[in-house]
Amino acid sequence: KQEVTQIPAALSVPEGENLVLNCSFTDSAIYNLQWFRQDPGKGLTSLLLIQSSQREQTSGRLNASLDKSSGRSTLYIAASQPGDSATYLCAVTNNAGNMLTFGGGTRLMVKP
């Protein structure tokens, strides 16, 4: 059974710092990997989706990488801002393409 782990569970950084969030998964037979953002008490917003054949995706100050063979992904946030404060979740899609398995999330706080 696929298991997804995110480290650290919580992170607090000063504004302007570059930071890396980590995600690992146990079964490398995935179709894609996604990073989501969740604000308190709200739904999820998709940030980046990396297909299994891709190595990375970029959107603005966000860059996500995928190493499928080692079961790892990282989300890099450049020049962090207080507005980046949220919980970041990674999720992998199984090869059948019909199920997402989520990690427990990293709660990020960026202090002004």
Added chain:
Amino acid sequence: DGGITQSPKYLFRKEGQNVTLSCEQNLNHDAMYWYRQDPGQGLRLIYYSQIVNDFQKGDIAEGYSVSREKKESFPLTVTSAQKNPTAFYLCASNNGGSWDTQYFGPGTRLTVL
């Protein structure tokens, strides 16, 4: 305004009662999903439906039931058989392919008193 709506935002029920959570989408998506989120944890899949009148169990379907009579609607019933129903429930939809990200509703927080 296209999107996914869930109602109500907060729901309280007494132990032993069934309760139905609403999920509606106007994105013309084929697939819809229900997830449960507990504090400090990721989302766990309860049920999903890839087409009208068909649905499949996810990882934690026990104590829940769903129907998919219309493309735009996928209600979730939390039955009295669900031993620990207090949680945040999220509905999502997409075009049914793994190439398409899932779009999430705002969630319903259910509290059992």
